Amino acid sequence: xxxxxxxxxxxxxxxxxxxxxxxxxxxxxxxxxxxxxxxxxxxxxxxxxxxxxxxxxxxxxxxxxxxxxxxxxxxxxxxxxxxxxxxxxxxxxxxxxxxxxxxxxxxxxxxxxxxxxxxxxxxxxxxx
Numbered sequence: 001x002x003x004x005x006x007x008x009x010x011x012x013x014x015x016x017x018x019x020x021x022x023x024x025x026x027x028x029x030x031x032x033x034x035x036x037x038x039x040x041x042x043x044x045x046x047x048x049x050x051x052x053x054x055x056x057x058x059x060x061x062x063x064x065x066x067x068x069x070x071x072x073x074x075x076x077x078x079x080x081x082x083x084x085x086x087x088x089x090x091x092x093x094x095x096x097x098x099x100x101x102x103x104x105x106x107x108x109x110x111x112x113x114x115x116x117x118x119x120x121x122x123x124x125x126x127x128x
Contacts, residue, residue, distance in 0.1 A: 007110040014106060018064070018098045025091050026056035033076060033084060049075070063088065064095035 033050040049059045049072060062068045069092065076084040 007107050010106045010110060011103065014098060014102055018095065021091075021094055021098065022057055022060045022064070025060055025087075026053055029056045029060065029087070032087065033079075033081060060091060060095070063092050064099050066092065066096060 029050050030053065035048070035051050048055065050056055059072060062072065069088065073084065073088050076088075
């Protein structure tokens with residue numbers, strides 16, 4: 001339990017980094033894929049996922065979790081935004097890396113550090 005508590009600070013830092021990256025990509029997504037005045041009604045419905053910052057953040061969360069991102073990418077492809085694939089791949093790589101790998105790595109690293117500290121303290125007590 002102590003290892004989990006000692007991990008909270010590091011996990012909060014990772015969440016802050018993830019939110020910062022999501023914020024930057026949300027602003028980019030709004031300007032790249034948001035609604036344009038000249039688009040048709042069907043395109044405006046697709047652009048609805050990118051029409052405000054909160055919707056952009058939610059759409060990017062689907063990219064981070066890799067749940068439903070294919071539908072969003074297909075909609076962008078249907079709108080003729082071929083460069084959106086680079087945006088999507090880059091964000092999924094960064095988001096999944098931070099969310100999955102770094103999250104687990106920080107937790108395991110802190111747990112190992114805590115166990116090593118406990119073993120060290122036990123050895124000191126045995127030497128006394």
